[in-house]
Amino acid sequence: MYPTKYHKAASIDDAVKALGAGEEAMILGGGQTLIATMKQHLAAPSDLVDVRSIEGMVGVSLDGDMLVIGGATTHAEVASSKEVQKHTPALARLAGGIGDPAVRHAGTIGGSVANNDPAADYPAALLALGATVVTNQREIGADDFFDGLFTTALDEGEIITAVKFPKVEAAAYAKFAQPASLFALVGVFVAKTADGVRVTVTGAGDEGVFRSEALEVALTADWSEASAKGADVSADGLMSDIHGAAAYRANLIKVMAARAVLAS
Amino acid sequence: MTKVNMTVNGKAVSRNVSGETLLSEFLREDLRLTGTHIGCDTSQCGACVVHINGKAVKACTTLAAATDGADVTTIEGLANGELHPMQAAFKEHHGLQCGFCTPGMIMSGVDMVNRYKAEGRELTAEAVRHELEGNICRCTGYHNIVKAVQDAATKM
Numbered sequence: 001m002y003p004t005k006y007h008k009a010a011s012i013d014d015a016v017k018a019l020g021a022g023e024e025a026m027i028l029g030g031g032q033t034l035i036a037t038m039k040q041h042l043a044a045p046s047d048l049v050d051v052r053s054i055e056g057m058v059g060v061s062l063d064g065d066m067l068v069i070g071g072a073t074t075h076a077e078v079a080s081s082k083e084v085q086k087h088t089p090a091l092a093r094l095a096g097g098i099g100d101p102a103v104r105h106a107g108t109i110g111g112s113v114a115n116n117d118p119a120a121d122y123p124a125a126l127l128a129l130g131a132t133v134v135t136n137q138r139e140i141g142a143d144d145f146f147d148g149l150f151t152t153a154l155d156e157g158e159i160i161t162a163v164k165f166p167k168v169e170a171a172a173y174a175k176f177a178q179p180a181s182l183f184a185l186v187g188v189f190v191a192k193t194a195d196g197v198r199v200t201v202t203g204a205g206d207e208g209v210f211r212s213e214a215l216e217v218a219l220t221a222d223w224s225e226a227s228a229k230g231a232d233v234s235a236d237g238l239m240s241d242i243h244g245a246a247a248y249r250a251n252l253i254k255v256m257a258a259r260a261v262l263a264s
Numbered sequence: 265m266t267k268v269n270m271t272v273n274g275k276a277v278s279r280n281v282s283g284e285t286l287l288s289e290f291l292r293e294d295l296r297l298t299g300t301h302i303g304c305d306t307s308q309c310g311a312c313v314v315h316i317n318g319k320a321v322k323a324c325t326t327l328a329a330a331t332d333g334a335d336v337t338t339i340e341g342l343a344n345g346e347l348h349p350m351q352a353a354f355k356e357h358h359g360l361q362c363g364f365c366t367p368g369m370i371m372s373g374v375d376m377v378n379r380y381k382a383e384g385r386e387l388t389a390e391a392v393r394h395e396l397e398g399n400i401c402r403c404t405g406y407h408n409i410v411k412a413v414q415d416a417a418t419k420m
Contacts, residue, residue: 006266006283006329028330035325036307038284048283050330076319080383100398101376102310105319106326180308182397 001035002044008053012136012159015049019157022047027159029072029111032103051159052108060084065167067091071110071134071160076101078109088129090171090189090264094121097175099182110160113145116152116208118239119183121175123209124202126163128189129171134162148207168193170223172264174256175203178243186249188215188256190228190264196220199257204238204249215257223264228257266329272297273341281328288312290328291338299339299367303400310399313368313375314338320375322398339367342374349419350374350412359412361403372399373413377420387417 005022009015019025026045028034029052037043051057057072060081067087069078078084079096098104098112098121112122113133125131126142133140136159145153154160168191175187184203191198199215202208218231233253238246265280272295279294288305291297291314303311305324312323315337342348347355350373360366376395380387387395392410401409 001284004283006327008330008332028327031327031330032307032325035286035327039305048327052330100310101379101395102313102320102322102372102398103307103325105316106321 001038002041004038004045005047007047007049009049009051011054012161015051015054015159016136016157018047018049022049025049027051027111027114029108029114030074030106031111032099032107033111033115033117051110057110057161062087063164067165067167068134069109069163069165071162072108073110075099075104075107075109075112079104087167088165088171090173090191091125091129091165094125094173094175094189097121097173097177109163113163114152114154114160116146116150117183118149118205118208119178119181119185119187119203120209121173121184121187121202124184124187124189124200125173126165127209127211128191128193128198128200129165129168130191130193130195130198131166132164133160134164135160139164146209150208166194170264172260172262174259174263176252176256178203185243186252186256188212188253188260190215190219190257190260192223192264197223201253204253206237206239210237212253212257215253219257219261223261225258225262228261229254231257266332268329268332270331270333271335273337283327283329285328286324287314287316287326287328287331287336288323291323291336297338297340301364301367303364303368308398308400309365310368310372310396311365313371313399315371315375318378320372337371339370342370348374350377350416353412353416353419354409357408357412357415359405359409361401361405365399365401365403369396369399369401369409372396373409373416374420377413377417380417381420387414389414 023046025047171191235246235250301311303309307325
């Protein structure tokens with residue numbers, strides 16, 4: 001790795017100051033992607049600003065019917081949280097299926113969401129559940145947050161302090177994991193929300209996470225396994241790589257959607 | 265350089281580290297605790313698993329500076345006069361061939377047994393295999409590793 005300066009931020013103000021002072025400073029969460037990227041010289045931050053020790057960044061709470069997860073809460077903490085298991089069990093199960101146990105002890109929800117990897121699990125959950133990303137500056141709805149490969153609506157110096165999830169009627173996530181990386185080859189999140197049925201797909205889109213209109217139409221008409229399997233999911237705009245062609249992924253989207261509906 | 269103070273295997277240590285120093289490098293090169301192995305160095309293989317504040321993490325994907333104030337346990341810190349039950353079970357069940365992955369397997373094994381016991385869940389053979397997703401044995405000696413972890417679970 002190239003040399004970098006490490007800062008343990010004591011507060012949001014402290015973090016913002018350190019981010020502004022560094023020539024090319026980056027926020028450090030669990031580092032499960034960033035450190036690997038730095039080793040490959042694909043990232044070379046002048047400064048790393050660790051936000052995990054800032055008060056209020058870790059933990060799960062309820063604000064009325066809204067589930068609030070601190071930005072630096074680890075996947076393991078989300079997976080084992082009684083509040084998450086009760087409020088949205090699908091979210092606890094999703095967090096418990098990210099990477100492997102050691103990765104889940106370090107990786108954070110804020111880090112995953114800010115990175116917006118096209119095969120990450122959390123973006124599918126946020127978009128399907130109609131979550132809100134809370135930063136030190138504003139609140140951003142999931143519909144406006146994810147903006148293509150590794151791109152989000154976050155500005156420079158903007159720190160994810162929490163993610164808020166409304167309660168939904170039913171939700172489930174099914175993932176076909178790429179066995180070496182454990183990232184989603186295709187992951188589908190289905191939810192019955194106050195705004196109707198929402199179905200999101202990760203791991204497959206050329207532009208990252210997206211809502212599947214075909215599956216939303218099919219599942220709005222009939223919330224069933226058969227309906228998901230019969231949906232008209234197109235291969236247009238889907239990735240093709242050594243792990244699977246676009247047509248294969250299109251079929252897998254229907255299969256994962258059917259499994260998710262069955263589990264909901 | 266950042267000054268770090270931490271407890272490693274019960275002993276207080278204090279060193280200056282550069283921001284990019286990995287915990288795996290720090291343990292092996294600064295503290296000469298070479299039991300923590302570096303296999304893939306890409307967070308896939310799990311040979312570098314150590315415990316930070318009682319939780320298994322990959323030392324090759326952790327910054328030493330970020331572990332300031334932490335309680336770190338490596339494979340060297342597990343035995344207490346005699347082998348830890350997990351180590352004894354790996355010996356008894358021949359849970360290793362070349363031995364390169366073993367420190368990470370044992371640290372992950374202890375972590376999973378502790379978690380399952382705390383949550384009152386049964387650690388089945390299937391669960392052990394699932395929990396070992398982040399630990400790779402290139403000798404492919406998984407059967408005896410699973411037996412060893414399950415046996416140790418009855419003695420921990």
